[in-house]
Amino acid sequence: MSLPFKLFRLQQTDSQLDQIHARLSEIANQLNDLAALHEVEAQFESSTTRLKEVRSRLQKAEQCVKDQSIKIELAEASLYGGKVQNPKELQDLQNEAVALRNFLSVLEDRQLEAMLLVDEAEQIHAAVSAKLNEVKEETTALNSRLLKEQAQLEKERARLREERLVAIAGTPTENLELYDSLRKQRRGLAVAQVADNACSACGTTLNASLLQAARALTQIVRCSSCGRILYGG
Numbered sequence: 001m002s003l004p005f006k007l008f009r010l011q012q013t014d015s016q017l018d019q020i021h022a023r024l025s026e027i028a029n030q031l032n033d034l035a036a037l038h039e040v041e042a043q044f045e046s047s048t049t050r051l052k053e054v055r056s057r058l059q060k061a062e063q064c065v066k067d068q069s070i071k072i073e074l075a076e077a078s079l080y081g082g083k084v085q086n087p088k089e090l091q092d093l094q095n096e097a098v099a100l101r102n103f104l105s106v107l108e109d110r111q112l113e114a115m116l117l118v119d120e121a122e123q124i125h126a127a128v129s130a131k132l133n134e135v136k137e138e139t140t141a142l143n144s145r146l147l148k149e150q151a152q153l154e155k156e157r158a159r160l161r162e163e164r165l166v167a168i169a170g171t172p173t174e175n176l177e178l179y180d181s182l183r184k185q186r187r188g189l190a191v192a193q194v195a196d197n198a199c200s201a202c203g204t205t206l207n208a209s210l211l212q213a214a215r216a217l218t219q220i221v222r223c224s225s226c227g228r229i230l231y232g233g
């Protein structure tokens with residue numbers, strides 16, 4: 001295996017490793033990102049609180065209506081019971097019964113209003129609850145997909161690392177040092193293929209002698225513009 005080809009293969013392995021590394025860190029972020037779930041959980045909590053509030057308001061309103069009805073029964077019992085004979089007292093009782101009935105209708109309106117609020121809160125709570133189940137299911141499904149992909153990528157990474165060790169073992173140190181420093185300077189790409197008489201990384205057209213040298217594959221040849229190692233195979 002020629003040296004330029006070895007370095008080209010090493011570059012392919014490293015590029016694959018770079019891709020795997022990038023995807024693995026994306027996966028790790030996605031696995032930790034529970035923002036959507038937390039948002040719906042917060043909505044669920046607040047709709048539960050709201051439902052409790054309006055149910056308790058309805059209970060109180062119902063109690064007030066019951067209490068008021070009892071007061072009216074008592075007042076009317078006195079009014080029509082025959083014990084009170086004095087016209088002035090009877091008139092007072094009559095007035096009181098009317099006032100109690102008037103207030104009863106106010107209390108009944110409040111009860112109705114509370115019932116409508118409970119209906120509304122129940123609908124919202126049911127919708128949010130369904131949404132929460134949906135998001136939980138989605139999150140579980142997504143996470144299981146991600147974990148599966150993560151496991152596959154880790155396996156592939158281990159294989160490529162082995163491959164890399166083998167590739168490095170047969171390559172002179174000075175070439176590896178050049179390769180590593182180019183990888184650092186040139187966004188991970190140290191070796192560029194020759195395509196259409198040009199460096200495929202930077203696009204510079206190569207002169208005839210450079211092309212010939214790159215195609216011979218007997219020595220390290222570098223692009224005159226970007227300095228990358230050229231692979232003319």
Ligand SMILES: [Zn+2]
Nearest residue numbers: 199202223226
């Ligand atoms: Zn170049």
